[in-house]
Amino acid sequence: MKSFSKLLSFLLAIALSGGAIAQNSLLNVSYDVSRELYKDINPAFVDAWKAKSGETLIIKQSHGGSSKQAGAIIAGLQADVITMNQAPDIDILAERGGLVKKDWRKAFPFDASPYSSVSIFLVRKGNPKGIKDWDDLTRQGLQVIVPNPKLTGNGRYTYLAAYGYAMQKYKSDAQATDFVAKLFANVPVLDGGGRGATTTFSQRGIGDVLVTFENEAHLIEQEVGAGKFDVIYPSITIEAPAPVAVVETVTAKRGTRKQAQAYLDFLFSNAGQEIIAKHHLRPRNPAIFKKYAKQFPKVKTFTVESQLGGWAKAHKQHFADGGVYDQIVRKR
Numbered sequence: 001m002k003s004f005s006k007l008l009s010f011l012l013a014i015a016l017s018g019g020a021i022a023q024n025s026l027l028n029v030s031y032d033v034s035r036e037l038y039k040d041i042n043p044a045f046v047d048a049w050k051a052k053s054g055e056t057l058i059i060k061q062s063h064g065g066s067s068k069q070a071g072a073i074i075a076g077l078q079a080d081v082i083t084m085n086q087a088p089d090i091d092i093l094a095e096r097g098g099l100v101k102k103d104w105r106k107a108f109p110f111d112a113s114p115y116s117s118v119s120i121f122l123v124r125k126g127n128p129k130g131i132k133d134w135d136d137l138t139r140q141g142l143q144v145i146v147p148n149p150k151l152t153g154n155g156r157y158t159y160l161a162a163y164g165y166a167m168q169k170y171k172s173d174a175q176a177t178d179f180v181a182k183l184f185a186n187v188p189v190l191d192g193g194g195r196g197a198t199t200t201f202s203q204r205g206i207g208d209v210l211v212t213f214e215n216e217a218h219l220i221e222q223e224v225g226a227g228k229f230d231v232i233y234p235s236i237t238i239e240a241p242a243p244v245a246v247v248e249t250v251t252a253k254r255g256t257r258k259q260a261q262a263y264l265d266f267l268f269s270n271a272g273q274e275i276i277a278k279h280h281l282r283p284r285n286p287a288i289f290k291k292y293a294k295q296f297p298k299v300k301t302f303t304v305e306s307q308l309g310g311w312a313k314a315h316k317q318h319f320a321d322g323g324v325y326d327q328i329v330r331k332r
Contacts, residue, residue, distance in 0.1 A: 023254045025058040026263055029079035031066040031089075031153055032193035033216050034242075037279045038083075044275060045266045049259070057259060065193040066153040073099060073247065080251050080260045083244045083267075085117075085213075086153035088311050090245045097249070104245040107264075113241035114267035115281040117213040118301055119161045121232040122201065122220065129208045133234045134165040137209065138182035145207035146187050147197040149318075149325055153240070154194035158211040159184075159325065160314060161238035164307045168236065181328045202229070213240065214296075215280040239301040242281070 028038060042059040049057055062069065062077070070089035073079045074096050082100070084090055093099040105111040123131050129142060137144050149155035159180060166179035191197040194212060201210035202224050209232075217231045244264050251257040266272045273283040277292040289296070308314045318324045 023256050024056065025060060026080040026256055026259055027060045027062065027078060028081050028083055028263070029062045029069050029073055029077060030083040031069065031085045031242075032063055032147075032195045033154065033198070033213060033219075034083065034085075035061070035063050035195075036219060037215075037276065037281065040275050040279070041267070041272060044271060045263055048266060048271065049262060052262075055259075059263070063195075065147070065151040067151050068192070078250050078254070079247045080254065080256050081244065081246055081264055083242065083264075084153065085240055085242045086156060086311070087241075087243050088315050089153065090243055091311070093245070093247065099247055099249050100245045101248060105243070107246065108244065109268055110284045111241065111243065112245060113243045113284070114264075114272065115276045115283050116239050116241045117215055117281055118233075118239055118299055119157050119211060119237045120214050120217055121234065122210040122212060122217045122229050123208065123232055125228055125230060127230050127232065131209050131232060134162050134179075134183075137162070137186065137211070138179060139186075142186050142209070143188050143207040144183060144186045145197050145201040145210045146184075146190070147194050148190040148192055151192050152194055154197070154212060155190070156319060157213075157238050157240045159318065160304060160308060161211075161234075163318070164238060164302055165234070165236055167307065168302075177324055177328070180324075181331065184328055185332055214282075218280040218295075233297055233299050236300045236302065239303050241303075 030038060038061055046057050046059060049055060066084050066086060066089045070092055073082060073093060082090055082093065090100060090104060094102045094104060101107065121131055123129065146158045147155040149159045162183050163176050163180050166176035170176060188206060189200060191200055194216060197210060198212065198216060198220060201207045202220050220229060244267065246257065246260045246264065251260045270285065270288065273285040273288045277283045277288050280295055282296055283289050304311050304314055316323065
């Protein structure tokens, strides 16, 4: 009875002090096409953490359109970590209630991005429509499959890759906007996530070309069968870093800050970088990138920061309500 009273007093003291009892699980909220990556990352980290700490962790996953995922965390989804494919979906967590630290980019190497990818074209075998570069995607009668840029990082990168290409070619915002408008006039359906767009193209047979991330093209070959599609690298494309962050408010409440930090640290470790490379994502570790260099063709790239003034400017100009993208869609 005395020991029970002590236990009750201990639990009551924690509740009154706002302390947290550590949990043995983590929830990673991620973007749509990272499922397969984390299916391999998670057990590798669980084993590494068990060997280091003696603790058995359970890693849970949530995947969807990146902006919808960020919105779910703001609405109360108890994510310990967020692993995205664009910085704005983490920045918004810092801006709305301090869910992540404002300087989250400094918490890990490479601006907290353990890998990157590039936007490529996937076409039917033999490339029957002769698609080679961004200009071809504006041809009348061509069907281009792209996920919704209002909801997905994949869609935003496609939009900005086309816009950046047009800016380099025409040196004019007006002409670049017209170029992107012609491309999106060829989009028959706007899926809510990158995986939905993949299904539309590869399984439903809609579209002449799918614009997606490099790693997704290789996954399609594995799932649908080799020899059905060709990968086309345009003359210039956009680099898409995949940033990560600890959700500070949730980990403080759940007592999982240490585990969350270790989980994201693992992505930058040699073991994590090897898994990343095997999933056709471009690792940051130079030695591991060199080891897998044959699967990463050299391609001329630009970033949102180098070509388009950074994400804050790009979002305000193109994707905010009433921005250029909304104006384009209204005219479709």
